[in-house]
Amino acid sequence: MYEIAIIGAGASGLMLASHIKNKKVCIIEANNKIAQKIKISGGAKCNITNNLVSCDNYLANKEFVKEILKNYTNHQLLDFLNSNGVFPKVNPKLVKGTYFCKSSQDVIDMFTKLTTHVKKYLNTKVIDLFYEDDIFIIQTSNSKIKAKKVVVASGGLSYASLNASSIAYDIAKKFGHNITKLDPALVGFTVQKEQFWFKKLSGLSIMVKAKVENKSFYGSLLFAHKGCSGPVILNSSLYWKKGKIVFDFLPKQNYKNLLKSNALISSRLPLPKRFVQEFLNSINIIDKPCSSLTKQELQALSVIHNYEFSPAGNFGYTKAEVTKGGVCTDEIDVNSMESLKQKNLYFLGECLDVTGELGGYNFQFAFSSAMKCLNNL
Template identity: 80%
Template structure:
């Protein structure tokens, strides 16, 4: 009999386990190694937090998120990492304020050392959970595990190749929790027929601005064979519901000022020539001398500052960084992460209806929710 059983050896599960000293604890993990999602994060350099973290960087209940982040801030996380020999540094090339580690392996090695007191039950899938006589009975692919307290930190549906599944949501529903609609997030967009010209630019990236719902993002837009991706699009996917998004392909300049010349349009616009040529073809304007543009053609070119499109959909869970939606936070005690439906049952991290933007925000929430739980468990 374990005092505490944790399902999932990812960021939140490992942070919790590292904080539970002198407690008979086990971690149940689908993979044959711990921290597999940490390993691939941030291009194997683990984008672990962000200097600009606030509740406004998340989709979900702002009050709930604010309280959890306050329990263990980005500064607290950095102090914790530094005290354990991990020294992340800001690299704003992809997303402003993002802290990257030298290597994801540094984080994995840290948690390996900090959880030597915890029994790790690897390569084991949880099949079902029962609660009887104040004890959780965890049926797995290999054995039956019993525990007085159960913490679910198994993540969402993204990264199925790393063992992601609907397990957290299934457990939540079994114990009476409401689970909001789930969708892939931080993921690329597929496009409508009108934007098939994007596909011809596959592999090309430009700096742009996008407006989606009431959010505005600046960053790198990557054209892909399915549509578009890159940090700009990944963040947009978090907030997009249905309908149009708007691009400014020249966010820092006025196109009319640039076209006061006798040179070709593709020579004067400070964008890759391939992009300009495909863009011009899409709006049916020839690549010609700027001083020969008609009033109508010049007006047509104004769309470069407000190019609207309605995404056809997204690249799906296989390409998504995270899962949007999840377990209703109104049914979770913000001071302990304990279920308000079932005593001694806790939920951490991504499985909750809290989703952060690209740039270390989701790791920060995972760690903050784990520490919130650890202090009260």
């Protein structure tokens, strides 16, 4: 019998386990190694937190997130990492304020050392969870495991190749929790017929400003063979519902000032010529000397600052970095992460209805929610 059983050896589960002392603890993990999502994150450099973390960077109940982040800040996380030989540094190349590690393996090695006291059941999938006589019985693919307390930290549906599953949501529903609508997030968009020209630019990236719902993002837009991706798109996908996204392809310049010339349009616009030519084709304007543009053509070109785009859909969970939606936070005690429906049952990290933007925000929430739970176990 374990005092605490943790389902999932990801960021939140490992953070919690590494801090629990003098208790009999186990981790149950579907993969044959711990921290497999950490391993691939940030291009294998683990974008572990952000210098600009606030509750505004999350699609969630803001007060819930604010309380958890306040309890364990990005500065406390960095102190913890530094004290264990991991020294992330800010690299704003992709997203402003993001801390990257030298290698994701450094984080994995750290957690491996810090959890030597924890029994690990690897290659073990959780099938079901029962509660009988004040004891949890965890039915796994290999055996039954008993525990007084269970912490669900198994993540969401993204990365099926890493054994992602719905088990966190299945357990939550079994014990009476509501699950808000699940969707892939931090993911690329597929396009409708009007934007098929995006596909012709596959592999090209440009800096744009994107407006979606009530949010704006500045960053790299990557054209892909399925549609579009890149940091600015991944962040937009978090907030997009069914409406339009507006791109400013020249966010730091005025197109009219650039077109006061006899040169070709493609020579005057400070964008890749491939992009300019496809963009012009999409609005039925030929590449010609700027001085020969009619008033109507100049007006048509203004769309370069507010190009409206309605995604057809997204690339799905296989390409999504996280899952949007999850266990309703109104049913979780913000002071302990304990279920308000079932005593001694806790939920951490991505399986909750809290989703952060790209740039280390989801790892920060995972670690912070673990420490909030630790304070009350």
